[in-house]
Amino acid sequence: MQFHLNGFQPGDPEIADPAERIPAPGADGALPAEVDVLIVGCGPAGLTLAAQLSAFADIRTCIVEQKSGPLLRGQADGIACRTVEMFEAFGFSERVLKEACWINETTFWKPDEKNPQNIARSGRVQDVEDGLSEFPHVVLNQARVHDFYLDVMRRSPAKLKPYYNRRLVDLQIAAETAGGNADPCRVTARLEPADPAQGGRPETVKARYVVGCDGARSAVRKSIGRALHGDSANHAWGVMDVLAVTDFPDVRFKTLVQSAGEGSSIIIPREGGYLFRLYIELDKLAAGERVANRSITSDHLIAAAQRIFRPYTFDVKEVAWWSVYEIGQRLCDKFDDVPDAQAGGVDWNWNSRYWRSFGAPWGGAITTTSDMSRFCQCLAQGGEPLFSPATVREATTNRLLDFPGIPDGDRRSRGWGYGWRMNWKDHRSLFADLLPAEAYGHWGATGTLCWIDPERELSAVLLSTRSVEREVSPLTRLSNMICAAAR
Numbered sequence: 001m002q003f004h005l006n007g008f009q010p011g012d013p014e015i016a017d018p019a020e021r022i023p024a025p026g027a028d029g030a031l032p033a034e035v036d037v038l039i040v041g042c043g044p045a046g047l048t049l050a051a052q053l054s055a056f057a058d059i060r061t062c063i064v065e066q067k068s069g070p071l072l073r074g075q076a077d078g079i080a081c082r083t084v085e086m087f088e089a090f091g092f093s094e095r096v097l098k099e100a101c102w103i104n105e106t107t108f109w110k111p112d113e114k115n116p117q118n119i120a121r122s123g124r125v126q127d128v129e130d131g132l133s134e135f136p137h138v139v140l141n142q143a144r145v146h147d148f149y150l151d152v153m154r155r156s157p158a159k160l161k162p163y164y165n166r167r168l169v170d171l172q173i174a175a176e177t178a179g180g181n182a183d184p185c186r187v188t189a190r191l192e193p194a195d196p197a198q199g200g201r202p203e204t205v206k207a208r209y210v211v212g213c214d215g216a217r218s219a220v221r222k223s224i225g226r227a228l229h230g231d232s233a234n235h236a237w238g239v240m241d242v243l244a245v246t247d248f249p250d251v252r253f254k255t256l257v258q259s260a261g262e263g264s265s266i267i268i269p270r271e272g273g274y275l276f277r278l279y280i281e282l283d284k285l286a287a288g289e290r291v292a293n294r295s296i297t298s299d300h301l302i303a304a305a306q307r308i309f310r311p312y313t314f315d316v317k318e319v320a321w322w323s324v325y326e327i328g329q330r331l332c333d334k335f336d337d338v339p340d341a342q343a344g345g346v347d348w349n350w351n352s353r354y355w356r357s358f359g360a361p362w363g364g365a366i367t368t369t370s371d372m373s374r375f376c377q378c379l380a381q382g383g384e385p386l387f388s389p390a391t392v393r394e395a396t397t398n399r400l401l402d403f404p405g406i407p408d409g410d411r412r413s414r415g416w417g418y419g420w421r422m423n424w425k426d427h428r429s430l431f432a433d434l435l436p437a438e439a440y441g442h443w444g445a446t447g448t449l450c451w452i453d454p455e456r457e458l459s460a461v462l463l464s465t466r467s468v469e470r471e472v473s474p475l476t477r478l479s480n481m482i483c484a485a486a487r
């Protein structure tokens with residue numbers, strides 16, 4: 001990838017004409033009057049949710065953003081390997097990996113023991129520890145990640161596009177009324193054009209749910225009466241993407257530098273092989289002080305870098321982007337406006353605060369129905385190339401038969417493989433009446449169900465929020481319908 005060779009160019013690096021590289025514009029026309037879900041903000045959080053919801057054409061989703069168009073230059077350009085795993089689930093990890101700069105090693109520099117005015121290399125380590133992920137830690141312009149999300153949304157069943165130049169002013173939430181005729185769209189969002197010069201007028205949208213993905217100074221958070229709590233003093237960092245001539249040998253590594261008296265710096269090499277990012281630690285700000293009041297310029301940052309990296313030199317030829325930003329330590333105490341009484345006290349309620357704030361280990365596996373189906377179909381057909389047929393046979397047949405100490409009835413009718421549950425006939429949580437007892441699967445109490453019938457090489461994946469433990473589940477009825485249809 002050579003797309004930063006002659007300065008920084010936003011957009012798709014594989015399109016030669018810079019004018020055509022810029023991603024598709026947003027939605028035309030007025031906002032819909034009523035939606036199921038209104039997402040405020042097209043940052044990473046908003047676009048992730050929008051891309052996910054866009055898979056469901058029957059959910060009326062709308063996403064608004066105050067900026068006038070898609071992001072062209074980002075700031076969140078460092079992508080952790082676990083984030084790439086998420087991109088894999090959305091289907092665009094290959095594109096990220098192809099365009100990105102891979103961060104494989106990290107070097108450390110500290111004051112030279114003999115001459116502390118200078119820095120010297122003190123270590124060099126592998127960046128991502130073995131076994132953490134199949135993917136690397138990479139750096140890619142955040143705007144490219146946004147482009148990929150927008151692509152997913154555009155091609156999805158819902159064909160979702162953001163409405164730009166819309167700033168959320170506030171939310172009005174109608175009181176809940178009892179009875180069947182109550183309006184489910186209780187939230188009214190007021191929006192106005194962020195840049196009136198581009199046209200537009202004040203609009204309102206009624207929504208069942210509004211999700212605030214509008215960043216650190218969220219208008220949604222303010223509208224529902226939530227506030228940030230914690231240390232009000234911020235730490236300021238300068239950051240810039242530069243093209244520079246330098247004799248610093250580790251400029252193409254992620255590098256952490258600590259000088260004796262001039263502060264700390266971090267180098268992150270950028271995609272394309274030329275640009276690199278420099279983070280420079282600035283002072284701690286006083287409580288309530290804003291960094292904007294300090295009149296810091298890119299020249300200040302370059303001068304600070306030159307002091308920190310002594311004896312190496314940086315002759316900065318171009319600053320592609322720079323900023324000074326504040327890092328705070330504040331947290332919101334709650335993430336919604338659900339009244340305490342409804343948040344679940346003693347009730348076995350999967351939406352209760354207990355469950356939502358509980359780090360349930362089984363909640364860590366995130367997948368899509370299509371990925372899970374591929375996995376189940378692979379098992380249904382014997383397991384290869386992931387597992388040997390012998391392993392699959394062992395794991396998916398009733399292993400309780402190996403334990404004569406277990407009462408005979410349980411051993412035969414409540415069978416388990418290794419992690420896989422057999423289809424328990426005559427039990428209220430059977431997968432389906434129309435499946436054989438040899439079918440196996442997973443029955444997740446929060447509404448996830450998958451089963452595999454090895455005899456017919458048939459599998460089904462149902463990911464829902466329907467709690468399956470309360471009654472004879474509609475998921476069982478649905479499974480019966482799938483079995484009947486597949487006959």
Ligand SMILES: Cc1cc2nc3c(=O)[nH]c(=O)nc-3n(C[C@H](O)[C@H](O)[C@H](O)COP(=O)(O)OP(=O)(O)OC[C@H]3O[C@@H](n4cnc5c(N)ncnc54)[C@H](O)[C@@H]3O)c2cc1C
Nearest residue numbers: 041042043044045065066075076077078167168214215219
């Ligand atoms: C200089 C810098 C470097 C960073 N580097 C990294 C990094 O390398 N890797 C990393 O993972 N993270 C990094 N971060 C952190 C990262 O940027 C944030 O964690 C991330 O952007 C948060 O995403 P978000 O979607 O919650 O909010 P944001 O990215 O803040 O997005 C919020 C969106 O909502 C819009 N919005 C706000 N108010 C309204 C409104 N009233 N109406 C309509 N729209 C509104 C905003 O315009 C914005 O587009 C960095 C941050 C900074 C400042």
